[in-house]
Amino acid sequence: MQLCYIKYVPLDPEARRWLVELVLLDTTQDPTLDWTRYPYGPQANTPGWVEESFTNFEKGINWRSYVVCDVAYNNVNNWLWTPFVERGNANRIYIEIKFTIRDCSLFPGNALSCKETFSLLYYEFDAATREPPPWEPESYKLIGRIAAGEGRFNTNSEVIINTEIKSIPVTKKGVYFAFRDQGREVTFIEPATGTCVENADKGDTPTYLCKGDGKWYLPTGGCKCKAGYEADVEKQTCNVCLPGKYKHLVGDEHCQPCPDHSKAPDYGFSECRCNTGYYRASKDPKNMPCTQPPSAPQNLTVNFVDQSTVILSWSPPSFQGGRADTLYTVDCDSCGPGVSNIPNTDLFNDTKVTITGLNPVTTYRFKVFAENGITERAGESEYVDITVTTEASVPSSVTNVRVTDIKSTEVSLAWDSPLINEATDTESDMVEIYEARCFARHDDSNATNTLTKEQQTTFTGLRQRTEYGFQVRAKTTHAYVGDDDNMQMRIIAVFSVGGVMILVIIIVIFVIYFRRWRSQGWVATLRLAEAD
Template identity: 35%
Template sequence: SCADESKACAGVFVMWEVVQRTLNGSQFYTYSICNVEEREQDNWLRTTFIQRHPLASRVFVELKFIVRDCNSFDGASLICKETFNLYTSESDADVGTTFRKSQFKKVATIAPDEITGKNEMHINTETRVVDGLSRKGFYLAFQDIGACIALLSVRVFYKTCPGTVQNLATFPETVAGAENQPLTEVSGVCVDNAASEELPRIYCTEEGKWAVQVGQCQCKPGYEEVKDTCQECRPGSFKAEASSDACEPCPANTDTLEHGAVLCACKDGFFRAPTDPSTGPCSGPPSAPRDLSAVPQPSVGRLILSWTPPEDTGGRNDITYSVECQRCDGVVCHPCGERVRYEPASMKLTEARVSVSELEAHLNYTFIVEAHSGVSQLAGERGLYESTYYFIYFFLYPLNPPQITTMRLVGRTSTSLALSWDVSPRPRPQLNIRYKLTYHKKDDNLDKTTYTVLTLDKNSAQIKDLAPGTAYLFRVQALVSLVSCRCVRLTLFSLPGNPSQNYTVLLVAAVLVAMMLIVVSAVLFFRRRKRNSHTRQGPEDTYFSTPEQLKPLKTYVDPHTYEDPNVAVLKFATEIHPSHITKQKVIGAGEFGEVYRGILKAPGRKEVAVAIKTLKPGYTEKQRQDFLSEASIMGQFSHQNIIRLEGVVTKFKHAMIVTEYMENGALDRYLRDHDGEISSFQLVGMLRGIAAGMKYLSDMSYVHRDLAARNILVNNNMECKVSDFGLSRVLEDDPEGTYTTSGGKIPIRWTAPEAIAYRKFTSASDVWSFGIVMWEVMAFGERPYWDMSNHEVMKAINEAFRLPAPMDCPSAVYQLMLQCWLQDRAKRPRFGDIVSLLDKLLRSPESLKTIADFDPRVSIRLPSTSGSDGSPFRSVSEWLESIKMSQYSENFTCAGIVTMEQVLQMKTEDIKNIGVRLPGHLKRIAYSILGLKDQTSTLSVFAV
C-alpha cells in the first residue's frame, strides 16, 4: 500500500503478496512483488514494531531475497528494475497499521549479487547497518520501484561482547557500541578469592569483540589460579602474596600441613634470621671451626691465626668468626683486654685468618675462635658445641726485637778492654735477656782466625789477657729466650787508628745519591713536559679545527646488548615522577595497555601535551622489558622529524612511556580524512620531513624495518615525524599484512625484495619502504597494491611490476619512487640524496607542475565495467560502492541518475552539481567514469 499524509499517491501500486514457493524439495513462504510492466512503481512493505534493547543504538539487518533478471521479461527490460530500497522509522510506541512514508528515512539500496533467470533460482544475502537508534523501537520498510522480488527472510540483530572470565575477572555480556563509539568500557568483578588493586576494566569493540584488559585480578595469598578460579594451596605448598603465580613448594627445612598456607613454618632445630625473607628456607647454626693453627712472626712482633671453615654451615653463606684472647698466669686466665690488637678485627671476620699483635712476652695465651651465622643467636649459640682451643707459649717483644744501638770503650790497659753497649727498646724486668759477645784479632788470616765467644747476663764486659798493641774486632748479639735477635752490633776497637776510611766511604755514598737524584728529576721533567704537550693538542684541536668536528659522530646502541635491559633504559631515557603526569583521555589501546593523551608538568618547565603509553597490570618481566625497549631506542635520537621521548616511569609500580603529543595522529588516516584537500607542494614538504628523519636514523646506523605511513605521526603544523621503534610491534591487524619467516613477521607491501627473501634489512631496504610511503602520501592513504594478496604482490614485484603513478602525482616525484624501487639495492639512492632532491623540488615549485602519466584503470585500482561473472554493473550504487564512494548514492538518486548509461554521459560539472565538492572525491569519480568509457569502447571493438 502507499500513503503519504494528505497527498495522493502517484503511479501504480501493487500489494506485496505472501507466496508459497518450493526450492530443493522444501516449501517456504515469501513476500513477493513482480509488476515490471508498469512505470513509476512505488510499492511498500513494512514490518511490525521492533522493540529495541536500551543499549543497542546500532542494529544489523540481514536480508535473504531473490531478484528476477529483467532480460527474462519480453519487452519490459527498459523499465524493469533489479534493486529495491531499505528504509527505517523510529517510534516510542506501536502505531499499528498507520503508515506515513515521510516518517521513513532511507538506509540503503539493495542490489543482488546474483539474479535469477527463467530456469534457475539464486538466493542473495545482504546485511546493512541501521545506526543512531535512540527511541524505544523502530520499523523497517522495503520499497519496490519496479522490480520482480521475493523477500525470503529478514533477520534483525545487534552485536554483543559475550559474558566472559578473563584474567580472573568476570565481565557481563555487553552490547557493542555504535560506529562513533568504537570502544565501550566495561567494569568487571574479580572471581572468589581474587582481588585487584584497581577495578578491572575491558573494552568492547563495535564488532562485538573484547579488546585489551586493564586491571588484572590476582589470586589472594594462599590461593592459586586453576581454570579461571582461585583454589587453596595444598599442604606442603604456600603462596605469600597476591599474584598470578602458582603455589610454591615449601622451601628447605620448612613444612606446613594446612590448606591455603600463606607461609611455611621452620622445622625443629631450624630458624630464620631477622633479615631472612619469610618465604625463604630455614637454616641451622654452623658447627665449630677446624684446624686452628698459629704462625709467629717475631721480627714484626705479631702472631698469625688461621683455621678451616666449619664442616657444616647450617645451609647459610653468611658465616662470620670471632676471636677471643685470654692471658694465663699459671692456672688463672684473664681476658687480654684492649691492649691486644687484631687485624682486621676480632669480631665479624669473613675470612678464616686474623693477625694478633701487642702481645707480651713470657706469657701463656689462649685463643678461642667461634663460628657465627644469622641464626646463631636464635639457636642459643650452638656454634660453640665443639669450640676449638689453642694454647701457645710464645715469647715475643711487643713491637720489634731488641737491637744493640751503641757499643762503647769504657776503659783499657795494655792487656785488657772494658766495654758496654745500649739496647733499644729497653728490656722489661721480667724478660730474661742475655748477650753473646764474640771477638778476634783484626789482622788474622780469615782461614786461621781464632774466635772467642762469651755469654753474658748484662750489657757490659771486661776482656782480659789481650795481646798488647793489637786491634780486636768485637760483635755483640742480644738473645731473648729461645728466639735470637737478627740485629747485632759490630764494632772495631784497636790501638790508635785512622778515621779517613770512614769519611771516604761516606763521601762516595753521598756522591752516588746526588747523581741518582739528578737522573730521576730529569726523567720526571721530560715526562711532565710531554704530557702537557699532549694536553694542549687534545679536544680543542680535534673538535674546533673544522665545523664538521664540532660534534663527534654518534652511533645507535642496541639496548638488547645490555645484560640488564633496565640499565639501558636508565642510560638513554629520563626518569619522570608520576606526580608530574596528568592523564586526560584514552586515545587508543596498544599492545601492552592503554594510550592516553595527557599533560606533563615538570619542575622548571612549562606544561606540554604528551602521549602516555601504559603497561597493563599483571605483566611479566619479559613484557616489561619489551615495553621499555622502545624507550631505550627513542631516547638515543634527537631530531625534529623523529618522535621525541619526554621520559619514562620505571621506578614506580605502573610503568609508562611519555612522548610528545602529535595532534593529527597517524599519517595514513590523516591523508584519507583530507583526500584532495592538500596540495602537491605540501605533500612533498611532508615527504621531505620524513626523509630527513630517516637520513638521521641512517647516519646513526639504525635500520627501521617497518617504515610505513601508519608509523608516521603528524602534528598541528603538518610536520611529519618517524615513530614506532618497538621491536615486538604489531605490524597490521590484517593477517595478510605480514609474511612470516623463521626470523619473524615482515610487512610485505612495504618491504624490499631482498629483505623478504633473505631477511637482509639495511638502509637500502628502508629506502624501498620510503618509496612505498611516497606512493601512500601522493595517493592520500590508498592501500599499496590495493586488494592484491601477499603472494600476488611478491610475484608481481619479482616480475618487475611497480606501483603506477597516483592521480595528479608530479612526474619528478614518481621518478624518485621508481629509483627507490630498483631491484639492485646498491643502485637505490641514499636518504641524503633523497633529501637533497626533495629540497630542490621545493625550491622550484614549477617542477611539480609536470604530472606523471595516469591510467585510471590501474592507478586507482578501478574494477572493470563488469562484475565477477562478466556482467555489467547492475546499478549505480554497486558502481559507487566498488570505487568506495557509496556515500554519494543518495546524491545520484536525487539527481535522477539511476542507470549506468546516465553515468557514462556525466561530465565534471554534472558531478559538481549533484553535490560532490571534495577535490579528491570529484577526481576519483571523474576518472572512474573516464575508465568506464574507455573500457566500454574497448569491449565494443572486441564485440565487433
C-alpha cells in the same frame, strides 16, 4: 554493530537431495539495497540503520551493507526489513548472514547503550504489497539472537567477518526478514563498583561496566585471592591451600608444595614452617628450602707472627648448611682496645685475617667463627681456635764496646746501651741486665761470664801473653737481644807488661771476624803480653 552482508539460500528438501540450490536473494550482487528502516527521516530520534559500502580489496569484497551504531542514545529500537521474499516451491528457507561486531569496550565512558548482539526475526505473508511490512513486533517470530561467534574487532585488530546460517520452515507465499537493534534492553551502560568474593583482597577498587548483552566488563581494578588461597577461575572462588602446600602472596598464583626441610601441617598456609634444626632468614624467598648454620672452618693455620702481628688463614667449612652466604668473624679473648683486624669488619668472606696491635711475648687465643644468613636464628655458630705467642720486642744490640783499662792480669770494659725504638717501646722492652763474656781466643771452653746492671765490668785473673775475646749483650724482660745479622766485632790488641809497670803499646790491629755465641753482642779480643 555492523551488518556487512546478507544472503538468503532457500532450499527445498527434495531439491537439496538432488543438489539443486535456488538463490532467492543475494545482496553481494546488488549495487544498492534501499531496504525499509525504522526510525528513518527527519523525525527519527536516532540515526538508525545506514546503508553503505563495505570493501576489502585484498579479499575481493565490495558489498553493500547496513550499519548501525547508536551507542550514544537511550531507548534504542532500530528495525531493518528485507524486501518480500517469495518462497516458490521451497518448504524451508536458509539464510546466511555475514556480519561484523564492534567491541563495546571501544566506547568506555561514552556509550549510553551498547550491545554486541542483534535479533533476527521473520514474518510470513500471503501477498506482497508495495506498502512497508507490518510494524507490529508481536507479529514477528524470533529466529535467534545473533552474536559474534568468531570474534569482535577493535582498533588494534583486523575486522573479523562472522558467518551465521539459520533456517525456517515456510508455508505461505513469502516472508519478510527483520533485523532489530535494541541497544541495551534493561538499563544503560554504567560503571558499578564490585565486591570481592570470600578470601579475596582488592587491589584497586574493581569498577565494572555492564554491557548490553548482560555481561560485565572489568576495565580497572580487581580482586586477588589472599595468601593461603588459590583462584578457581571457572567457579570464581578462592580455595584454601591444602596441607603440604602454601601460597605466600596475594594474587592468581596456585598453591605450591612446601620447599625442602619445611612443612604445612594444616590448611591455608602462606608460608611453610621449617623443620626442627632448619631455619629461613627474613630476606629469604618463601620458596627457598630451609637451611642450617655452617660447620666450623677447617685447617686454621698461623702464616706469620712477630712481636705485634699475627696472620691467620683457614679453609671454608666442609658443610655450608645448604646456603652460599658463609661469612667469617674472628674473636680474641685477651686482645686490648688497640688491636685491629684486616679486613676491618665484623663479618667478611675472606679466609685470611691480619691481626695487628698485639703485645710482644703474649699468648693469645684466636677463634674463627663461620656464620651464614640463619646463624643468628639458630643461636650459635661453629668455630675453630688456635693459640699463638707473639715474639719478643727486639731493640738494637749494645754498641761501642771498648777497653777502658788494662793491667797485667785484668781488663776493664765499657759499652753503650741498646737503642730502643720509642714508637714501640714498652716497659717490658727495657734492659734488665747485661751479660759480658771473656774467653781465650783459642780456648773458649773455659769462658768467664759476668752479669751486671752497669754499662761496665772488669775481668781479673787473666793470663799474660794470651789473646782474649770479649762479648757483651743486653737482656730485656723477655729475652736477650741481638741476632745473626748483628755479629760481634772483635778487636785484637797486643800489650806488653813488665813488673808492676804496664806499658800499653798502642798497636791496635782491628780485625773483624765472626763468631756465634747464643745471642750476639759486641766483642773485643785483646792479647796480653809481657814487656821486654
